Structures are given as structure tokens and as C-alpha cells.
Amino acid sequence: MARALAVAGRDQSPAVVEVTVPNPGPGQIRVAVEAASVNGIDVATGAGAFWESEPHRFPVVLGRDFAGTVERVGPGVATIRPHDRVAGVITGTSMARGALADTIVFDARSVTTLPPGISEEQAAAAGLAAVTAKALVDALNLTEDDTVLVTGATGGVGAFAVQLARAVGATVYATARPGEPTEFVRGLGANETVDYTDGFAAPPGLTAVVHAAGDAATLAALLPAGGRMSSALGADAGAAGRKDITVTPVVPTATPETVGTILDSIAAGTLRVPITHTYTMSEAAQALADFGSHKLGKLVVDTRR
Numbered sequence: 001m002a003r004a005l006a007v008a009g010r011d012q013s014p015a016v017v018e019v020t021v022p023n024p025g026p027g028q029i030r031v032a033v034e035a036a037s038v039n040g041i042d043v044a045t046g047a048g049a050f051w052e053s054e055p056h057r058f059p060v061v062l063g064r065d066f067a068g069t070v071e072r073v074g075p076g077v078a079t080i081r082p083h084d085r086v087a088g089v090i091t092g093t094s095m096a097r098g099a100l101a102d103t104i105v106f107d108a109r110s111v112t113t114l115p116p117g118i119s120e121e122q123a124a125a126a127g128l129a130a131v132t133a134k135a136l137v138d139a140l141n142l143t144e145d146d147t148v149l150v151t152g153a154t155g156g157v158g159a160f161a162v163q164l165a166r167a168v169g170a171t172v173y174a175t176a177r178p179g180e181p182t183e184f185v186r187g188l189g190a191n192e193t194v195d196y197t198d199g200f201a202a203p204p205g206l207t208a209v210v211h212a213a214g215d216a217a218t219l220a221a222l223l224p225a226g227g228r229m230s231s232a233l234g235a236d237a238g239a240a241g242r243k244d245i246t247v248t249p250v251v252p253t254a255t256p257e258t259v260g261t262i263l264d265s266i267a268a269g270t271l272r273v274p275i276t277h278t279y280t281m282s283e284a285a286q287a288l289a290d291f292g293s294h295k296l297g298k299l300v301v302d303t304r305r
């Protein structure tokens with residue numbers, strides 16, 4: 001059995017419960033999870049946002065990213081061994097067995113071995129948010145000649161996008177409310193900050209937008225002709241209401257290579273994981289509640305406690 005933050009049935013609230021854990025089948029591994037993080041999709045799933053659109057296999061365990069130690073490998077697994085430290089990211093909208101659990105059975109080919117010098121907490125917190133941020137920034141093909149507005153910069157995805165855009169030399173404007181949130185995005189390397197609660201004009205020389213929050217059409221209107229926008233919220237040219245800019249809705253995929261690149265940057269100290277609170281497993285439902293209450297960066301659950 002595993003302790004997991006799960007939705008037991010339709011119209012039920014997420015709670016920490018015991019769920020069964022199968023033995024790893026062919027090509028699978030069983031991982032003793034040490035950390036998992038909270039993402040927007042977990043909050044939405046817990047609130048029943050997908051009841052009508054996605055089949056649910058109950059109990060639906062929440063969580064999209066984890067890191068831990070391999071306990072056992074199934075038949076045919078040659079590349080991963082017991083005691084390896086691994087991280088996994090679940091993309092897509094499958095509503096079944098997620099990562100907010102103290103044990104998970106996962107496809108061996110989909111995990112990434114942790115490089116030395118990185119903690120399970122860091123790897124789990126990077127997870128889906130960092131993979132999405134990388135896809136958003138890559139889609140814009142930024143150079144040092146670009147000025148990019150990163151929206152949602154105070155959140156998980158945006159906090160990584162700010163850093164990745166700065167790493168390629170772009171000038172970064174980051175959205176943040178005044179006070180601590182503004183200090184937070186400055187600490188991530190943002191060149192300038194924008195108080196999104198007060199209406200704002202286009203930053204000078206703006207060429208690109210990372211859309212991780214806010215209204216797509218409002219943001220698109222800030223761009224000159226030929227500008228680029230990438231969206232984590234599924235916005236396309238139609239939603240943006242502009243035919244003279246490029247809008248790319250990003251659907252991230254988490255390959256071991258993508259996750260490995262991110263983990264290597266963290267281990268090398270060039271990408272910071274902005275964890276602002278770590279919860280015990282018993283507090284996991286509280287982590288979900290706090291996610292929607294102006295938290296900064298990433299919330300992590302220590303699944304062993």
C-alpha cells in the first residue's frame with residue numbers, strides 16, 4: 001500500500017488515503033518517492049474540472065512530478081537498477097495514478113537519473129513546471145536581441161521561464177504584484193518588473209511574450225507586427241486575435257533528455273529551483289489549498305513524512 005493524495009470518487013475532495021501499489025510489470029519500476037510537487041492541474045483535478053472531459057480511474061492520485069529511489073524493477077528493465085535515484089514527470093491529462101504518493105510504479109524508460117548534487121526536492125519541484133517553461137522559451141527562439149514579457153513569473157512555470165529567457169541573453173520583463181513578489185522575480189534575474197494588477201503598457205522594444213497567466217488577447221495586443229507569443233494556457237492565433245504575430249500553444253512532453261537537460265542545469269547551479277514551502281504528506285491537501293492563494297514559486301511535498 002502507498003499513502004497518496006487522491007480523489008476517491010466523483011465529487012469527492014482530495015484527501016490523503018492508502019492506495020494499492022502493484023508489483024512493477026514488464027518495463028516498469030517501483031520508486032520510493034521522496035518528493036513531489038503541486039501544479040495547477042492538480043488543483044483543477046481536485047476541484048473536478050475534468051469530470052466531464054476526461055475519464056477518471058479512481059482513486060485518482062494527484063501529482064505530476066516526483067523524485068525518489070528505485071525499490072524494485074520489473075521484467076526486462078536493464079537500464080535502471082534498485083537504489084538508483086530517479087525523477088519522473090507526467091504530462092497530458094490522464095486521470096489515474098499520479099505522483100503525490102510515497103510509492104509509484106512508473107515506466108522505466110520515462111524516468112531520468114538524478115545527477116549528483118541535486119536533491120529529490122529540487123528535481124520534483126522542477127518537474128512539469130520547468131519542462132513547460134523550457135518548451136515555452138524554446139518555442140520563441142529568443143536571442144539577446146529580444147525583449148520578452150514573462151507573465152505568471154511569480155508562479156512555477158514563469159519562475160523557470162524568467163531564468164531560461166535570461167540564460168539566452170534576452171531582456172526580461174516579469175509580471176509581479178508589488179512587494180515580495182516583485183523582489184522574488186528580481187531575484188530570479190528579471191531585468192524589469194511589471195505590476196499586472198495596475199494595467200500596463202507594452203515594455204519598450206517588446207518582441208515576445210511568454211503567456212503563463214493573464215488574458216491572451218490583452219497580451220497579444222502589446223506586441224508589434226511580427227512578434228511571437230508562446231502559451232501555456234493553450235492560446236493560439238484565434239484566441240490572441242492577431243494575424244500578424246506568431247502564437248504557439250505549447251504542449252510539453254517530458255522525455256528523459258528534456259528532464260535531464262533541466263536537472264543538469266540545476267546541478268550546475270545555472271537554474272535555480274524556487275521552492276518556497278515544503279509540506280509533509282499529511283499536509284498535502286493544504287498544499288493544494290495554498291497553491292491558489294498567491295504563493296510564490298513552487299510548493300513541494302516531502303512524501304516520506
Ligand SMILES: NC(=O)c1ccc[n+]([C@@H]2O[C@H](COP(=O)([O-])OP(=O)(O)OC[C@H]3O[C@@H](n4cnc5c(N)ncnc54)[C@H](OP(=O)(O)O)[C@@H]3O)[C@@H](O)[C@H]2O)c1
Nearest residue numbers: 040132151152154155156157158175196212213214232294
Ligand atoms: N500546457 C501545459 O501542459 C501546462 C503545464 C504546466 C502548467 N500549465 C499552465 O500554466 C499556467 C502556469 O502554471 P503554474 O504552475 O506556473 O501556475 P502558478 O504557480 O499558479 O503561477 C501562476 C502565477 O501567475 C500569477 N498571475 C495570476 N494572474 C496573473 C495575471 N493576470 N498576470 C500575470 N500574472 C498573473 C499568479 O500570481 P498571483 O499571486 O499574483 O495571483 C501566479 O504566481 C497555469 O495556467 C497552468 O495550468 C500548463
